[in-house]
Amino acid sequence: MLLSIQCRNPEPNQTLQLLNSQTLSIEYLCRMKFSLLHTDSQSRARAGLLETAHGSIETPIFMPVGTAGTVKAVHFSELSNDIGAQIILGNTYHLYLRPGMETLAAAGGLHKFNSWDKPILTDSGGYQVFSLAANRKINEEGVTFRSHIDGSKHIFTPEHVMDIERTIGADIIMAFDECTPWPCEKAYAKNSLGITHRWLKRCIQRLSETQPHYGYEQSLFPIVQGSTFADLRKESAEFISECGCDGNAIGGLSVGEPAEMMYEMTDLVCSILPADKPRYLMGVGTPINILENIALGIDMFDCVMPTRNGRNGMLFTSKGIINIHNEKWKRDFSPIDEDAHTFVDMRHTKAYLRHLFVSGEILGSQIASIHNLGFYLWLVKEARKHILDETFTSWKKEMTGVLGERL
RNA sequence: GGGGGGAUACCAGAGCGGUCAAAUGGGGCAGACUGUAAAUCUGUUGGCUAAGCCUUCGGAGGUUCGAAUCCUCCUCCCCCCA
Numbered sequence: 001m002l003l004s005i006q007c008r009n010p011e012p013n014q015t016l017q018l019l020n021s022q023t024l025s026i027e028y029l030c031r032m033k034f035s036l037l038h039t040d041s042q043s044r045a046r047a048g049l050l051e052t053a054h055g056s057i058e059t060p061i062f063m064p065v066g067t068a069g070t071v072k073a074v075h076f077s078e079l080s081n082d083i084g085a086q087i088i089l090g091n092t093y094h095l096y097l098r099p100g101m102e103t104l105a106a107a108g109g110l111h112k113f114n115s116w117d118k119p120i121l122t123d124s125g126g127y128q129v130f131s132l133a134a135n136r137k138i139n140e141e142g143v144t145f146r147s148h149i150d151g152s153k154h155i156f157t158p159e160h161v162m163d164i165e166r167t168i169g170a171d172i173i174m175a176f177d178e179c180t181p182w183p184c185e186k187a188y189a190k191n192s193l194g195i196t197h198r199w200l201k202r203c204i205q206r207l208s209e210t211q212p213h214y215g216y217e218q219s220l221f222p223i224v225q226g227s228t229f230a231d232l233r234k235e236s237a238e239f240i241s242e243c244g245c246d247g248n249a250i251g252g253l254s255v256g257e258p259a260e261m262m263y264e265m266t267d268l269v270c271s272i273l274p275a276d277k278p279r280y281l282m283g284v285g286t287p288i289n290i291l292e293n294i295a296l297g298i299d300m301f302d303c304v305m306p307t308r309n310g311r312n313g314m315l316f317t318s319k320g321i322i323n324i325h326n327e328k329w330k331r332d333f334s335p336i337d338e339d340a341h342t343f344v345d346m347r348h349t350k351a352y353l354r355h356l357f358v359s360g361e362i363l364g365s366q367i368a369s370i371h372n373l374g375f376y377l378w379l380v381k382e383a384r385k386h387i388l389d390e391t392f393t394s395w396k397k398e399m400t401g402v403l404g405e406r407l
Numbered sequence: 408g409g410g411g412g413g414a415u416a417c418c419a420g421a422g423c424g425g426u427c428a429a430a431u432g433g434g435g436c437a438g439a440c441u442g443u444a445a446a447u448c449u450g451u452u453g454g455c456u457a458a459g460c461c462u463u464c465g466g467a468g469g470u471u472c473g474a475a476u477c478c479u480c481c482u483c484c485c486c487c488c489a
């Protein structure tokens with residue numbers, strides 16, 4: 001098999017011609033590289049550049065969620081050309097069930113399968129341990145899921161999850177963890193944390209024993225857990241820091257705890273995680289959550305809010321949030337958002353978008369999703385600009401006022 | 408011309424003497440949604456000076472302590488037979 005790799009690091013345009021991907025050793029593969037460009041002097045906000053085999057990511061970044069290999073209701077051309085998405089997510093549990101590993105392997109990985117040629121990050125199924133709690137059993141070895149589709153039984157061990165993530169072929173792959181619920185008994189959180197840490201060691205071990213399938217390196221991100229207990233979070237952040245991975249994540253937040261508690265945990269964990277590695281806060285959040293966490297030193301975010309809430313008629317705009325179902329938009333022929341960040345904003349009126357929602361038309365979901373993702377990507381891009389300009393803190397304050405209390 | 412069925416809230420449609428301001432859908436109005444079992448889910452939907460009262464089940468009258476429910480007439484709609 002003749003393989004061509006675009007290598008971004010350390011020498012950007014170099015093309016390697018290799019005969020067999022199986023013979024690649026790690027030093028020939030493109031390692032992910034993170035460059036910290038600037039840290040805000042009034043907060044801990046950072047602007048950076050993350051380079052992967054599938055392209056660069058300017059941080060802070062928001063990553064649209066594409067659980068099943070698709071960002072719901074949004075086409076990839078809109079995602080990259082109009083919204084400016086630089087990386088998207090996929091989900092191990094969901095892709096494993098459908099289309100399944102044989103199909104993804106035959107396709108040559110998720111990038112080939114869905115034609116998204118920019119970076120991809122796959123979540124490990126750890127969130128499904130939380131969200132599908134009724135359908136699974138957890139023990140030291142791993143998690144047994146009952147498929148939410150047909151009830152069939154599937155065992156996810158850290159090793160199995162790494163194998164699946166190898167087959168999916170994302171640039172960034174998440175360690176298998178347990179996302180604990182909130183509130184959570186401390187004894188449970190402590191025990192769960194121990195399991196998550198031991199699973200992490202097994203993930204690292206498995207990766208060291210296997211090769212990437214498609215000729216580019218995959219970076220494992222471990223996940224800090226510990227619920228909302230400061231001592232557990234500290235212990236976890238220290239443990240994860242010592243693993244020396246390419247980047248680090250914080251999980252188990254935005255599961256119902258008050259925002260202040262989330263910020264407290266993020267603050268603590270960011271003070272421990274290495275500054276020279278990207279920090280990813282999983283599943284967060286509202287626009288204000290994102291701004292607050294950027295200020296605490298987070299570089300990467302993902303959340304279903306812009307897409308799911310968009311499909312349900314909620315629009316995030318720079319003048320606050322609106323429920324497009326509301327009758328007050330019935331004859332409002334003003335643009336969806338005058339601070340247009342995507343083509344839909346000036347082209348369509350609120351009245352038209354409301355009509356689409358009221359009529360159950362698919363285009364409504366598409367427009368709202370494009371708009372919301374456009375807003376989120378604009379928000380982080382703007383944040384980055386202000387970090388580089390040293391105007392982040394005042395801008396954040398202004399934005400917080402504009403976005404309103406509900407977010 | 409003869410025979411039969413029906414008219415209930417924005418729409419469709421249950422209810423067939425009191426527990427009915429009236430089931431259930433739809434529609435309307437509002438809310439929720441944070442590493443997606445979600446184009447989903449929840450609440451609400453006659454009026455008011457609001458733990459109470461008032462006005463509603465085609466129209467008018469009647470029976471009854473009490474009527475959306477029973478009777479009479481009227482108006483309109485549908486089906487079958489000529």
